[in-house]
Amino acid sequence: MGATDAFAAFDLGGKYALITGGASGLGAATAELMTNRGARVAIADINMDAASDIARRLDGVAVPCDVTDSAQVRIAVQTTIDTYGALDVMVNNAGIAPPPDNDRFQRMINNQMSRLDPSITAEPLDILVNLSDGVWDRMIRTHLYGVFYGTREALAHMTPRRAGSIINISSILGMRPSASAPHYSVAKAAIIALTKATSAEVSQFGVRINAVCPGYTDTPLLSHYSEMMRSVIVSQIGMGRMGVSDEIAQVIAFLASPAASYCTGEVFSASGGYLS
Numbered sequence: 063m064g065a066t067d068a069f070a071a072f073d074l075g076g077k078y079a080l081i082t083g084g085a086s087g088l089g090a091a092t093a094e095l096m097t098n099r100g101a102r103v104a105i106a107d108i109n110m111d112a113a114s115d116i117a118r119r120l121d122g123v124a125v126p127c128d129v130t131d132s133a134q135v136r137i138a139v140q141t142t143i144d145t146y147g148a149l150d151v152m153v154n155n156a157g158i159a160p161p162p163d164n165d166r167f168q169r170m171i172n173n174q175m176s177r178l179d180p181s182i183t184a185e186p187l188d189i190l191v192n193l194s195d196g197v198w199d200r201m202i203r204t205h206l207y208g209v210f211y212g213t214r215e216a217l218a219h220m221t222p223r224r225a226g227s228i229i230n231i232s233s234i235l236g237m238r239p240s241a242s243a244p245h246y247s248v249a250k251a252a253i254i255a256l257t258k259a260t261s262a263e264v265s266q267f268g269v270r271i272n273a274v275c276p277g278y279t280d281t282p283l284l285s286h287y288s289e290m291m292r293s294v295i296v297s298q299i300g301m302g303r304m305g306v307s308d309e310i311a312q313v314i315a316f317l318a319s320p321a322a323s324y325c326t327g328e329v330f331s332a333s334g335g336y337l338s
């Protein structure tokens with residue numbers, strides 16, 4: 063492949079993409095980057111005001127969709143196909159985060175310090191024992207069920223066409239589970255397993271499926287974190303800063319493009335060198 067061809071391989075002209083959770087953060091940055099590279103996008107989100115604003119700006123389409131509801135995901139995929147005539151790229155990105163808990167975060171730091179300084183007393187965090195059925199269920203439903211529903215609906219269209227790229231947004235915590243968020247870590251690790259299992263089934267039929275594991279990225283998802291929490295997080299990142307949405311969108315857009323033609327069942331992380 064020559065240098066000019068190499069750049070052409072990143073082009074998304076003539077591609078139609080559906081991005082769940084595309085109304086904010088990483089999803090919105092991905093919608094914008096893919097549009098700039100020639101794709102037409104559908105933004106599926108529970109926040110229709112924001113989704114409509116972005117769709118209007120990008121000349122795309124906004125689709126109301128709660129990814130925890132399989133019927134709504136089916137309708138979102140069908141609407142995209144009805145609008146554009148095809149679905150080439152599915153980005154399963156919609157997500158939520160556990161609410162920040164400053165007090166518990168302080169105790170986690172304290173417990174780590176107690177390993178170095180015997181005068182500091184460690185205290186149990188009681189994270190898992192305090193996780194309710196409802197909170198656990200919502201986390202798993204949003205992330206794992208959302209990706210399952212999105213992948214299932216996209217594949218029903220892509221496999222018969224022998225073409226398509228599905229990108230599932232996991233997390234660095236799916237690779238390195240965190241004591242502070244066991245439900246989130248489990249959901250994101252399961253997304254990696256689902257990505258690999260499904261890729262093994264369909265890669266023979268022209269559909270590529272990959273997972274992206276962002277590190278801490280400055281989006282509205284983290285907007286409630288205190289300065290103290292942000293400082294501690296940044297101290298665990300080799301590059302000494304959080305990522306910005308476009309840095310993750312670049313990885314997602316690459317996986318959507320012909321440049322990633324030999325990538326499937328893979329896990330791509332972009333974390334600035336997360337050290338934890």
Ligand SMILES: NC(=O)c1ccc[n+]([C@@H]2O[C@H](COP(=O)([O-])OP(=O)(O)OC[C@H]3O[C@@H](n4cnc5c(N)ncnc54)[C@H](O)[C@@H]3O)[C@@H](O)[C@H]2O)c1
Binds near residue numbers: 107158276277279
């Ligand atoms: N920001 C980070 O540091 C980070 C790190 C690793 C992974 N991630 C993952 O990246 C993805 C995007 O996160 P973000 O940081 O852009 O967050 P964000 O809060 O900025 O955007 C998330 C979007 O998902 C939508 N959403 C939430 N629940 C939904 C549902 N049930 N159905 C449809 N849409 C729903 C929200 O309305 C919002 O538009 C998530 O899966 C998140 O877990 C983020």
